[in-house]
Amino acid sequence: MSDNIARSLLAIAAKVAEADVPVDAAIGNWELWDSLTHMRLMLLVEERLGRMLSPEEILAVGTLRDLRLIAQVN
Numbered sequence: 001m002s003d004n005i006a007r008s009l010l011a012i013a014a015k016v017a018e019a020d021v022p023v024d025a026a027i028g029n030w031e032l033w034d035s036l037t038h039m040r041l042m043l044l045v046e047e048r049l050g051r052m053l054s055p056e057e058i059l060a061v062g063t064l065r066d067l068r069l070i071a072q073v074n
Contacts, residue, residue: 001048001071006064009048013040026063045071 003023010025011018014032027033042058049071061067 001068003064003068005048006067006071009044010037010041010064010067013037013044023064028062041067 004018007021007023007025008018010033011021014021014037016032022030025033027038038058038061042053042061045061045067046053053070057070061070
């Protein structure tokens with residue numbers, strides 16, 4: 001998954017414009033990435049990948065880099 005796709009999915013999940021998502025967005029450093037946004041994001045990722053994420057994968061995503069890594073495993 002590219003940087004742009006990861007940011008785009010996070011923007012959709014957070015209900016903001018992609019330009020409003022910091023390139024270093026992470027849980028804990030971007031106030032809009034809360035638990036609800038995280039679950040929306042995981043659902044979008046599952047839809048894009050065409051598979052369910054494991055609980056371990058869901059918990060492992062805390063940054064945009066983590067999100068890209070999960071998508072590469074598919």
